Amino acid sequence: MDNLDTQVLDAARRWAAAGHRFALITVACTWGSAPRPPGAWMILRDDGQVQGSVSGGCIEDDLILRAAAGEFTGNAPRLLRYGVTADEAHRFGLPCGGTLELVLEPAPDAALLEQLAQRIATGQLARRRVALASGIVSIEGGCAGDSLQWDGETLVTLHGPAWRLLIIGAGQISRYLASMAQALGYRVYICDPRSEYADGWDVPGSERIAAMPDDAVTELGLDPRSAVVALTHDPKLDDMALLEALKSPAFYVGALGSRTNNSKRRERLLQYFDLSQAEVERLHGPVGLPIGSRTPPEIAVSILAEMTAVKNGQNLPSTATIADPYACQTT
Template sequence: MDGVDLQVLAAARRWAGEGRRFALVTVARTWGSAPRPPGAWLALRDDGLVEGSVSGGCIEDDLIARMREGRLGARAPFTLVYGITRDEARRFGLPCGGTLELVVEPAPDPAALEALAARLARRELALRRIDLASGVVTVTAAARGDALHWDGERLTTVHGPQWRLLIVGAGQIARYLAQMAQALDYAVTVCEPREEYAAGWDVPGTRLLTTMPDDTLLAMGADARCAVVALTHDPRLDDMVLLEALKSPAFYVGAIGSRLNNARRRERLAQHFDFSAEELARLHGPVGLPIGSHTPPEIAVAIVAELTAVKNGVAVPGWEVAAAPASGPAACTAG
């Protein structure tokens, strides 16, 4: 789940605990261009207070009006469709004639919300199923590869714990990368055992640890929603975290350095630490997309862009072709 949906869940649980009436709205399906993807949440309280978003536009206003007028007062889940015609799409602020199909739960089950929150607190993937005919909501364990499914009668959504990023090194690039990653809803941990660097780390909202990088990653319990980026330029630190990260379920592992230095790193790992070709192929090094970045904020942008592409399963053609040369001023820019 991203930060917005986690906030929706927190608000829904809080309102349930206060005895407030509220509805939970989920984007079930979209056609054309839609502002929010299937699975996005919105919680709407009886007084019109909203947490989350399903469109970022007039649809929220219409839902608020329906709630205040008592048109969301039934107990059984039901569907709403917005943007069927081009005129209606424009009226509700949907671009390019987009259409949204929503599943509305007028009286969400508090026990199901607590069950979902408990699984997320244990960093488990969860499936949430809504049966419109019976109104029953169930929360069970999800498997990797499960996806949102909507057949018009049952909606199944996949919910996972917050995405995490471990940055090794507290230098300038790490400072920009941490802030950008937080804007993308990552929980950021910075590992910096070097006292002279750790002392100056002051990025709000991040967690600073001074343990050794391999121990830090092991203690975090890397999973498929965890990314690791090594930025110290010191193989005694960067290689230590790579030894654990490349054999972990982490979805992204990157290391700074020129193409030449990263080639040497791969040779070192293969010769001395029993890494397979498949495991070494997981290493993004030089780290980040080859966009000609030179400054710390530019390099951080390159890293965040590649991180996002991998997270979303997007292959960007020509990465290798566009990579900076092994010599010259760009050799260490995006990595």
């Protein structure tokens, strides 16, 4: 469940508390190009107000019109399809013949939405199951390896907790990275044992861990929805975090520095620490995609771009040329 859909859940709870009737629409499956991924949420209130999205806008407009025409009555969930034909795909702005299957719940159970929110708030993963044939919606415990399931009859979506990012180092790059990562739905933690950096950390929404980097990694209990980025540029600190993070199931582990520095880092990790070749090869260093970034915000963008690509299973360049922001400039 990404940050946008968490906002949808919060809005749904407010609307339910205020006595509004609303429909919940979930993207179940996509073919071709689609603006929103499977599992994305949208809610449509009885007065036409919308929160969230399932496409680039055209399908939302059609859903609003259909709701106003009285099509979404009753309580039973149902399947909606868009873009089945080329003409329909063009009409609804689905590029390259894209197709969407949506599960519509005309009147979702407010108590179950509240239960889901409470599970997420306490750091639990939850699976939300919608059975079209019976109309039964249920909430059950989830596991880190769970994923969305859709067989045309039953939709199972995975919710909470947010993706997590542990940043080692409270410098300038970290400030931009922490703010941008929260916009992408990450729960951000910062660890820096250097008081001259950590004491001035004031990025809203982030959580500071007062521990050494290796202890911070252990304390968080990293799972496949976790990422670690080491940005102190101090081997004594960065390596402490990396030696634990690379042994964890975290989906992304990166470290700041030039290719030369990262090559030396890999040699250290292999020679002095209990890490295998395969574990060291998991390290993304130089951290970030090669977009010519030099300033702290540009480097933060490159890091999040690479994290997003890894999270989404996209192929990445075999080598990176991210500039070392601490390197001396020559003319």
